Amino acid sequence: MSNVKIGESLRRVEDLRFLTGHGRYIDDINLDGQARAVVVRSPYAHATINSIDTSSVADMDGVLLVVTRDDWQREGFKPMPTKSGVKNNKDGTPLSQPDRHALAIDRVRYVGEPVALVVAETLQQAQDAAEALDVDYDELDAVTDPVKALAPGAPQLWDDIPNNLCLDFELGDKDGTEKAFAEADHVVSLDVLNNRVTAVPIEPRGCIASYDASEDKYTLYNASQNVHANRDTFAEVLNIDPAKLDHIAPDVGGGFGAKNSGYPEPPLCLYAAKRLGRPVKWINSRSESFLSDTHGRGQSSRVELALKADGTFMGLRTTTIGGIGAYAWTVGPFTPTGGSARTQGGPYNFPAMYYSGKAVLTNTAPMDPYRGAGRPEATFQTERIVEYAARKLGFDPIELRRKNLMPKEMLPHKTPMGLDVDSGDFPKLFEMTMDMVAKADQAALKAKAEAAGKKYGFAIAPYLECTGGGPKEHAGVTFNKDGSVELAVGTSSTGMGHETSLAQILAAALGIEMGRVKFQQSDTTATPLGGGHGGSRGMEVGGNAVKQAADEIIELAKPIAARLLQSETEEVDFEDGTFKAGASSVSMNDVIEASQDADKLPEGMEPGCLNHSSVFERGIISIPNGVHAAAVAVDTDTGTVEFLGYWVMDDFGTIINPMLADGQVMGGVAQGIGQAFLEDIVYDPDTGQLVTGSLMDYGLPHADEIPNMEIGYYEGEPTKKNPLGVKGAGEAGCVGACPAVVNAVLDALKDDGVTHIDMPLTPQKVWKAIRDKGAHDPKALLGDAA
């Protein structure tokens, strides 16, 4: 029998390593003879590159190589591919995808864009040379706001992409929605900003590339959350066979999407390593990370809700203009289009919905998925308009939600956005959350806030989201003679605990001791395929791959057990780590041991015959859902917000390890709170310079700003879309948090006439909204552009 079960809050086995400073991150790795690389980045948001004079640094101390656009063009290296899930405009024409080279070729289009790579003996020498490199630019007009970038007369980023429009997308029933709006008793409309943010993983990006000429093979250590896809991207760029590139991500210190993409620096370093015949190491600084990591969110939307007189929802229409930065990055165009369309309307019963979204190029850093990628935006859009409508029309916001949730009997249901909602019980989760809240005694919380001279606010935000990311995952299990069991999975933990949870699934399924399992991830040699980390897919796809491999191993083991039990394979049953045939039984441990011993194996089976790999493929994406609720106290003298309570009920299907799921929820909520109150990527609209280029100006939440959370799980409706019944837990926290906390603040300010404040709700903005008695233009963002 195993010492662990599914559903048990097992402590993280990786924590001893991490907490005692024994993690092995990119900067901990040093290879013999390595040189150091520094990227020369564009100081301009938009400029023509006239010339790059490498002779200005060639003679500097320690300088080994300067890679420029000339090398890139001479070598015939390819642009980096874009793999957006939506490829066509609504008129059927393909999206406009500019070439995205690792180095700017003719023009730079955002501050921080790589222009050259300088390699020197030491970091200091490389930095000095990077600073000295003479690049001659002619500055051009820049545009950083996607709404302005679409307007006539805006600076054009690409000669062949009119109006900077990369992708023009729609989904849903346009005419049916129009009809619903025409027939509605009430129509409410509000422009909603989803502020642009960046992930700020605690470990910046970095890589070490090396090249072995004798075998014509490359090795790349890279802080990546997606080694297989990135390997293919880099191989494509450099015109090499992917099999010749071993891509390894050691311990990775946070990703949240920002380490998902194929970035320019790794192929530059791979090329430099080959040219120099030496390993080349590059580590991004924190300042450069702000400029060059992908950013997320950044959507301006008009959200319109049609209701009957009694509050019944009739239709939802959302029009979004989303910035994607200067290039269509790895999957960038998808987020403001298909990514934000899918879960529009949340868990509510909407007979009609229509979404249109434009992905727009701007002179800013590239944008790609950030934790949730579209689902937080969709939930925020939906929940803001519901709250706003309740205020405008005089409905109780809690009752209005309660009234419109899809009843359980409606499921399975395909939403007007085409989302397959197979399982769940939204009203039940709503009431379970309200019960949790009731225990906290709202009247007492309100009294507490008022005693301190503050205003009390409460809001509840049901959410519904979906998983995503690569649909296939590989799990390989190898039984070693020393008793250890290697588990190699193609998912990628950037700190969330796969070493524990995936091992837990294997140990529980096979009925072996957890301590025997050695986990291996993020190595393209150890794992032939893998979808990495993204879209809350770790348990949903990776966990199921492990479960499938374990189930198949049990079947493979049955003939061995039958021989040990002197029975027939068909007679053998397996349960709790034990094979049984009639009254006799043998443990999985004994069967594993026998599998290494030719004498104990049935005819035709060889030692090592239990070693097995399996590929699990997800059919349809799962639907995590739940409810967040927040209670706040607003200091109207200063505009600061304090939390008095935070409650979450989640339906993630089966919970593998509740403690790890809690960690995901808490971290997600913290990121949501960060976005709602502090985080904001701000570019100077005239120069395109990044204003929030350091942690002195880009606010991240501190631990003391995050409330204690009461978290519950409802496991009564596991999904049938996968054998484990899991729905994905990784992103839900930041899907539910923004609407819950923003609506709670607006509830507190309802008597001040304040009905809307765009995120982030900084103290200054909250104070100003109160001072101005809520004066606000509901068409402030899109004007007539919608």
Add this chain to the structure above:
Amino acid sequence: MEEFTYTRPATADDATGAHSAAEDAMYMAGGQTLIPVLKQGLAMPTDVVDLNRVGDLAGIQVTGDAVTIGAMTRHAVVAASAEVKGAIPALTVLAGGIGDAQVRNRGTMGGSLANNDPSADYPSAVLGLGATVTTNQREIPADEFFDGMFATNLEDGELIKSVTYPIPEKAGYAKFPNPASRYALVGVFVAKTAGGVRVAVTGAGQDGVFRPAEVEAALSADFSAAALDGVTVPADDLMTDMHAAADYRAHLIVVMAKRAVNQANGQG
């Protein structure tokens, strides 16, 4: 970072000597500002004179009417000092609210004052209490020490040795932190001293720390938060940045002044 010569003298005289012997030297206290500035190449001294081994620069002395704190005394030491708390509790409140634990364990009073960041906390205590800054050359009264953003009247090579704070009848400090950096977006130090009421504002002024006349006048008449009802501070000379416009800062000055007065009066 450019190369420089590093020295680590044991006495204050050796430190000033090393400074004057060098072409273009800078002192290093906790390095909390200096190191990032060097890394970014914003300063390129030929020499860095490390003060961390200069023993006689750190320490706290409380006499009947004053608290004297050595320039190399860390913020954490001031924050935790029972003696300081007994004499001027507002000073421990202030020190305990600077940055985070790491910053407080390295950062020093002398470094903070020499740097005179317009958002730093200590300048408001020095000005608000009418403290005296003692250097290797002279004694500088608070009203003459600060000279606009990131500027003081220290001469090149002049070393801050200690700061002497007269013990007030009562004092309070209220800080509204910048949501990102947690420096003072607005910090107000109020003190009722033998020589009258003094108020100093940090974080808000375009020229760094200053004394708001309107607030001082109101509190001189009546040292209570209620006395500040209806008082406004002009926004003209206040900073505007992405975190706070001048009008918000002007508003916060009065709000924080009230809180500081309440603290001084033992009311919150």
